[in-house]
Structures are given as C-alpha cells and as structure tokens.
Amino acid sequence: MKRLCVDLHIHTCLSPCGDLSMDPKRVVEKAVACGVDLIAVCDHNSTGNCGAVMEAAEGGSLSVLPGCEICTAEEIHLLALFESLAVAHSFQGYLDAHLVGTNTPDVFGYQIEADAKGNFTGECTDFLLGALDQGAGEVATAVKELGGLVICAHIDRKSFSVISQLGFMPPDLVPDAVEMTLPGLKGDFPLAHAAGFPVITASDAHFPGDVGRWTTLCEMEEPTFCELAMAFHGLGGRSVAGYEERAQADSLWGAM
DSSP states (O other), X not given: OEEEEEEEEXXXXXXXXXXXXXXXXXXXXHHHHTXXXXXXXXXXXXXXXXXXXXHHHTTSSOEEEEEEEEEOTTOOEEEEEOSSHHHHHXXXXXXXXXXXXXXXXXXXXXXXXXXXXXXXXXXXXXXTTSOOSSOHHHHHHHHHHTTOEEEEOOTTSSSSSHHHHHSSOOTTOOOSEEEOOHHHHHTTOOGGGGTTOOEEOOOOBSSGGXXXXXXXXXXXXXXXXXXXXXXXXXXXXXXXXXXXXXXXXXXXXXXX
C-alpha cells in the first residue's frame, strides 16, 4: 500500500471566480511541482475543462479525475467526482438541464474554455455561479446513479455549505465524504457535523499558487477513482490517513 497525496477540489479558468491563469497546462504543472499524486477538476456547475486537464497530464506522474462543484437549490456546494471523462460528459447533460441563466462577465467573471496546451478556445455563456433547480438529495442521487462520488464541500465555511445552509446533514443526502478546510480541521469546528463520514481537506484552488495548498493523504495502491472510493469507505486496507499543508510563497489564501 502507498500513501498518496490527493487534492480533490481544484478550479480552472472555466470557473468565473477562478483566475484566468488557471489554464489546464498550468494547473497540471503546479500540481506536479507540489508532488501531488491525484487531483480532481471541480469547476462550478461544469465539466467543460476536465478533458483538457486530463490530456495535459497524460504521460506524467499526475493522475486527474473529472468532476465539478455543484450549487444545489439550497445553495449547498457538492463536489462530484467521476471515473471517466465519458461519465462526466454524461453528467453535463444533467447540469445543462437544471441550470438556468446567462453569465455577465463584467459582474461575475469570465468563463474560459481552454485546451491542454493552455490556449483559450472559447467562452461558456451559462451562468455557472448560479444554482441548479435541484435539491441536494436529488443532485447526490443523480451523481450516484452514474457511479460517481459525492463530497459535501467545505462544511466548516459560513456560506455555501450544508451546515451553513441547513445546520445539519439531511437524511436524504448520504455523501461519500465531507470536505473541511485544514484550519477547520485544526480548529474548533465540531466534527460531529461530519456525521461520521470520512473527512478530507483540499485546496479549493482558484489561483496557481494555491494548487496543492491543503491535501489529503490516502492509503491506496494507485491514484485511481476505484482506489479512492475504497479509501473513502475503508475497504481492502485503503483509508483516509491524514492531511498535509504545503505552504507556497505565491499562495493567496491569506488574502481571501
């Protein structure tokens, strides 16, 4: 068994709140430089740049999972991770069917599609910062029907988390894990809110300097979706084994 370093919450320039410098090539370069073994691309309500990041990582040491960060009708953020790009593209149909509105770049930020070499190829006009017309339980069900993993995002934050919005974990929402910021894990946030689910931490990187900032250590044979699912559920000797902070000189977390 290996102890692998994972960062399962990374945005690209497709997220309107993500810096335009977060193109697929740079995301991969920063993750490799940090020594991360596995990342997940989680742009807001879109899987559009997942393929480019996966292509940028081909042939190297970094493994990439396609995913997204979904905003539910309750304005709860959930991470969805998928085994393959084909499955992620299938889920995109669900997102397209339940997300409404058009982006205003001057107000909310640009939503840039890019290729594996970092070239900008287009602009998404959907309102990716908006909320779906589906509740958290419905979203989780849609993800799991495709064999995906569901993670309740940053549950210790004061907005866009299941705890900030509801104050509890609803019975119809059964995530595979919950995410907390590393300061929350080290601080006095009540772990009882995790409801007994595995707890991870991740960078939620929106800027290159934050990729790999906070990571989770998992005991796994290899950096794959199946191994990660086993680690979340404590199967076959796999497990969530700890957390790691990798401070970087160009990190912007202190200013956010």
